[in-house]
Amino acid sequence: xxxxxxxxxxxxxxxxxxxAPTPNVANDAPRAAVAAPVSLPAxxxxxxxxxxxxxxxxxxxxxxxxxxxASAKAPAVVLAPAYGETADTLDxxxxxxxxxxxVALAVDYRGWGRSGAELYLGERVSTYDAQRFSEHTADxxxxxxxxxxxxxxxxLRNAITYLQSLPNVDRAKIGVAGLGLGGxxxxxxxxxxARAKVxxxxxxxxxxxxxxxxxxxxxxxxxxxxxxxxREGAPPRxxxxxxxxxxxxxxxMGGEYKPFWRLDAIPQxxxxxxxxxxxxxxxxxxxxxxxxxxxxxxIAKAGAKLDAAQTSEAAKLTAEWLKQKL
Amino acid sequence: MRxxxxxxxxxxxxxGIPAVALAQTPAAPPAGGRSPVTSGEYTGPKHIPDAxxxxxxxxxxxxxxxxxxxxxxxxxxxxNYKLAPGVITKQVSxxxxxxxxxxxxxxxxxxxxAKASYPGIVVAHGINALAVGIEKYAAKFAERGxxxxxFDYQSYGYSDSGAxxxxxxxxxxxxxxxxVSIKRAPVRVKRTNLNNVEELKAFRAAISFLQGEPGxxxxxxxxxxxxxxxxxxxxxxxxxxRLKATVIHVMGQAPGQLRAFDLNGPALxxxxxxxxxGQGAETEAGFSFKTNVDNWYRSRSRDIQSAAMxxxxxxxxxxxxxxxxxxxxxxxxxxxxxxxAFLTEHGxxxxxxxxxxxxxxxxxSGTGFQVGSTLAADWxxxxxxxxx
Numbered sequence: 001x002x003x004x005x006x007x008x009x010x011x012x013x014x015x016x017x018x019x020a021p022t023p024n025v026a027n028d029a030p031r032a033a034v035a036a037p038v039s040l041p042a043x044x045x046x047x048x049x050x051x052x053x054x055x056x057x058x059x060x061x062x063x064x065x066x067x068x069x070a071s072a073k074a075p076a077v078v079l080a081p082a083y084g085e086t087a088d089t090l091d092x093x094x095x096x097x098x099x100x101x102x103v104a105l106a107v108d109y110r111g112w113g114r115s116g117a118e119l120y121l122g123e124r125v126s127t128y129d130a131q132r133f134s135e136h137t138a139d140x141x142x143x144x145x146x147x148x149x150x151x152x153x154x155x156l157r158n159a160i161t162y163l164q165s166l167p168n169v170d171r172a173k174i175g176v177a178g179l180g181l182g183g184x185x186x187x188x189x190x191x192x193x194a195r196a197k198v199x200x201x202x203x204x205x206x207x208x209x210x211x212x213x214x215x216x217x218x219x220x221x222x223x224x225x226x227x228x229x230x231r232e233g234a235p236p237r238x239x240x241x242x243x244x245x246x247x248x249x250x251x252x253m254g255g256e257y258k259p260f261w262r263l264d265a266i267p268q269x270x271x272x273x274x275x276x277x278x279x280x281x282x283x284x285x286x287x288x289x290x291x292x293x294x295x296x297x298x299i300a301k302a303g304a305k306l307d308a309a310q311t312s313e314a315a316k317l318t319a320e321w322l323k324q325k326l
Numbered sequence: 327m328r329x330x331x332x333x334x335x336x337x338x339x340x341x342g343i344p345a346v347a348l349a350q351t352p353a354a355p356p357a358g359g360r361s362p363v364t365s366g367e368y369t370g371p372k373h374i375p376d377a378x379x380x381x382x383x384x385x386x387x388x389x390x391x392x393x394x395x396x397x398x399x400x401x402x403x404x405x406n407y408k409l410a411p412g413v414i415t416k417q418v419s420x421x422x423x424x425x426x427x428x429x430x431x432x433x434x435x436x437x438x439x440a441k442a443s444y445p446g447i448v449v450a451h452g453i454n455a456l457a458v459g460i461e462k463y464a465a466k467f468a469e470r471g472x473x474x475x476x477f478d479y480q481s482y483g484y485s486d487s488g489a490x491x492x493x494x495x496x497x498x499x500x501x502x503x504x505x506v507s508i509k510r511a512p513v514r515v516k517r518t519n520l521n522n523v524e525e526l527k528a529f530r531a532a533i534s535f536l537q538g539e540p541g542x543x544x545x546x547x548x549x550x551x552x553x554x555x556x557x558x559x560x561x562x563x564x565x566x567x568r569l570k571a572t573v574i575h576v577m578g579q580a581p582g583q584l585r586a587f588d589l590n591g592p593a594l595x596x597x598x599x600x601x602x603x604g605q606g607a608e609t610e611a612g613f614s615f616k617t618n619v620d621n622w623y624r625s626r627s628r629d630i631q632s633a634a635m636x637x638x639x640x641x642x643x644x645x646x647x648x649x650x651x652x653x654x655x656x657x658x659x660x661x662x663x664x665x666x667a668f669l670t671e672h673g674x675x676x677x678x679x680x681x682x683x684x685x686x687x688x689x690x691s692g693t694g695f696q697v698g699s700t701l702a703a704d705w706x707x708x709x710x711x712x713x714x
Contacts (some may be wrong), residue, residue: 001520010614031499052491055516059499063675086502105437118489120425121515122508129482129517129637131610135495136515142500146424150523160600161589193632194588212639215567223537223568231533235425235506242506249424265584307427312642 034061034114037091041099043067049105051162053155059114060159061087061106063098064168073170075326076103077164078196079155080178080185083254084147086113086303092308093177093202100323103169107159109152117142119291120235141235143242147250149181149257151194153188159196173197173326177318181205183274184259187286190270191262198325199266200318202275203304205284208258216256225252273321275314277302280287293325345366358551368663370670373644374704376679378697383682385693390652390683397687399613401458404691407462412436421522422480423532426488430477430532431461432539433468433678435713440541444500445548445710448532449476453710454520454612454619456467456483458554460572460690463699470703473542473711475535479528481519490524493604505709520619522627525558528612528711546570548708550702553577553686556647557632560665563643566633571644573702576681576689578649578662583634589625596621613687636665641673644709648698650684675709 027168034048043066051058070072077097079090087106092103108115122139175198176281178186183204190196192255220224227263235244261284266272271293274283278298297317302310359512379386387675389395397404409415416432434651435444449464451457457476464474478485496513539542548571551559556577563572589597600606600622608618639645649659659680669676681689689698 029499030497037557051601053601055493055604056489057494057604112502116494117500117507119487119494119513121427121492121513125488125515127487127515128518130615130617132517133516134515136513137510139508140492140494140511142498142509143424143505144500145505148424153342158597161594161601163598164594165602168624171594191584191586193440194586195590214640215564215643217567217640222516226534227538227544230422230531231422231538233425234419234427237506237508239505245424246505250466263477265586269585270586274441277434 001150005279007197023190031114034059035088037061037063037095039095041095044098044217046097049162051158053110054151056118057116058110058155058158059087059108059163059312061091061094062093063104063314065098065103067081067101068103068168071283072165073168074101074103075173075175076105077167077175078159078163078168078189078320079106080152080156080176080182081109082178082180082182085179085182090179092311092320093315096319097322098234098241100319102319102322102326103163103166105159106164108146109155111144111146117144119143122235124175134246137243141237144237145242145246147246148253149188150253151184153192153254156185156189157193160189160193166314167272168300175199175326177202177322181202183256186272187259187266188263191259191265192270194267197270198322199270199272200275200321201272201283201286202314202318203277203280203302203306204274204283204286205287206260207254207283208260211260212259213257213261222252222255257299260289264291265291268292271321271325273297273317274280275317277300277304277306295321334339334477347516350562357565358493362378366664368680370666370677372666373384373675373677374646374699374701374708375542378700379624379682382693382697382703385696386563386684389688389694390685391694395688397685397691400687401614403460405459406663407465410436410463413465414438414466417484418475419697420477420531420535421486422527424510426480427486427611428477428528428531429594430475430481430535431457431464433461433464434478434541435471435473435664438473438541441483443448443475443539443543443546443714444471444541445537445546445706446536446542447472447706448529448547448549449474450529450532450534450549450551450555451557452555454518454551454617455614458483459614461621463550463702464694466699467524467703467706470707473536473539474702475532477532478527481517481524485528487515487517487519488524491519497615518619519616520623522554522558522561522623522630525555526565526630528562529558529562533566536597541676543714544568548572548710550575551577561630561632561635563645564638567640567642569643569648571704571706573646575648575698575702576650576653576663576686578647578656578659578665579632579636580664580666584631587625587628593621599623603669613652636668637672639672640668641675644675645669646676646702646705647678648681648689648701649678650681650686650689650694652683655686666711
């Protein structure tokens with residue numbers, strides 16, 4: 001191999017400067033088994049699914065109808081939890097979908113629920129770009145509780161890939177549904193990924209409406225925060241520092257997330273239903289931006305959060321649309 | 327020999343973009359009401375004089391015809407430079423994406439006074455490349471009185487690998503009960519993880535870092551980007567309104583609309599392997615030095631939607647394209663002309679100056695470098711000003 005003298009200097013950067021680990025993982029026991037759904041319709045089975053999303057091992061709650069098989073492939077739907085929520089909050093939707101013959105996978109985003117943490121190196125390790133992969137035992141910082149909306153969208157897109165890998169799933173019949181910010185993610189996934197052909201956004205949070213679609217200009221306080229994160233933002237190492245960092249990063253990343261601006265990229269062939277509370281103001285303008293089939297269903301007397309009966313109604317409306325359009 | 331400190335023989339700078347990658351770039355749908363640009367001649371406004379090109383006609387003629395200057399990659403000799411008297415440099419670390427450490431090299435002008443106010447320029451490398459291949463541009467901008475930073479993207483060169491490149495080789499037992507845990511664990515570290523989405527984040531983190539540098543005016547930040555870095559930059563100008571001046575070197579970007587991409591056939595099969603195992607197929611990329619990258623980059627890199635981001639660029643931006651007339655990888659200067667015309671229509675100050683007769687890798691050295699770096703510095707000087 002040719003070696004360039006200019007680059008010989010570069011090796012110096014990789015001298016390890018190990019810092020003492022802060023061992024605050026007391027419990028290294030394996031996780032408890034996944035909690036089964038409170039109720040499961042007849043002819044539906046439940047299991048925990050696992051797949052990788054950008055190197056993080058994710059977990060999901062998989063509801064499979066007995067009717068789905070390799071010879072009778074079923075449509076499949078990815079379910080997206082709301083802001084700061086986990087997959088188990090969507091059991092009612094997954095159960096209803098599976099009861100209607102659709103494979104349903106509720107996702108734990110990276111750093112949440114039963115999915116893996118986001119990893120950072122707690123010390124320098126020596127690497128060598130020409131050797132693409134190297135294994136190290138090193139101090140690793142596991143961060144949980146970050147909410148990077150764009151990464152969550154990637155988690156959902158990789159969940160679609162996982163569903164397409166299943167022998168009992170029809171690769172051409174994929175839908176996506178989500179609650180709250182997960183409803184905003186439905187818009188993002190469908191605007192970026194033509195595999196998602198049908199969507200349902202439930203009491204969705206779709207930021208960006210009514211704002212000028214121009215580049216982000218931070219106010220003075222936000223800019224100061226961005227500068228501080230870039231200059232002093234090594235991974236936090238204590239619980240209190242991490243909580244503060246999560247709050248800050250989640251606020252900054254959320255502030256730049258504009259799924260409303262993506263509505264017009266959803267293909268004309270895709271179909272979207274909005275299930276909204278009576279006082280919702282964003283879904284109807286969102287529907288107007290769409291080129292393809294769409295409708296808006298209102299849950300009577302609903303606020304931002306649906307109660308059990310309203311959830312049941314929303315789940316039926318979700319399954320109805322997905323079944324009809326897939 | 328675990329953790330041995332070794333020479334970084336790396337991915338030496340591949341300051342270009344393979345044709346195969348460009349074929350994957352979203353084709354611009356017919357832009358509403360605009361006729362396609364067919365002429366190679368720039369007819370838009372000239373915000374800075376381009377007489378230097380004609381003055382160097384002999385140099386360009388020699389560079390485009392002489393065997394000595396033939397290039398299908400940049401060569402180590404093309405990366406060399408001499409620091410101007412008084413220019414000083416410093417290695418710095420900065421952070422992206424929750425704490426991944428990136429490294430940059432700062433260049434300060436002669437007589438730098440941290441109590442004064444200087445424009446700051448972020449200098450970004452190309453596909454599967456390294457900052458070392460293009461830091462001479464940062465040196466040039468410092469020579470012209472600006473503060474500049476050249477940096478390696480995440481998982482390249484001196485910069486660390488981040489969450490996207492660390493695969494845990496044991497079960498992750500952490501739970502939501504604890505937002506942070508630290509322990510010794512086996513990990514597989516991936517390098518050269520080509521990914522425009524991560525490059526965009528790194529670019530923005532470098533802007534933030536530079537804004538906070540004593541002596542740099544946070545309201546006078548510019549960017550210079552090389553080749554595929556220019557594709558990232560075309561998205562960046564529509565994403566980050568902090569930039570006031572941008573120079574896109576040997577790349578263009580025709581306008582287009584946001585669009586959903588399908589995933590099927592072999593790319594889907596590869597994606598399935600990725601979600602099942604954490605790692606999909608690899609492919610060789612690069613020019614001056616070749617390494618493997620993930621095949622997946624072809625799908626993932628489109629997600630920055632660079633064609634559609636042009637329309638989000640604010641009139642506070644000023645964008646200069648410096649394409650090569652005979653660019654064999656992106657078809658000459660067509661996409662630069664189309665992008666610049668579109669930006670101009672949308673109220674953004676923009677200009678194209680074409681390197682006559684040169685191919686993709688020639689403008690990094692010889693007459694191409696002298697003229698290109700001068701024009702870039704002229705652009706920054708005009709729209710960012712000097713020391714205050």
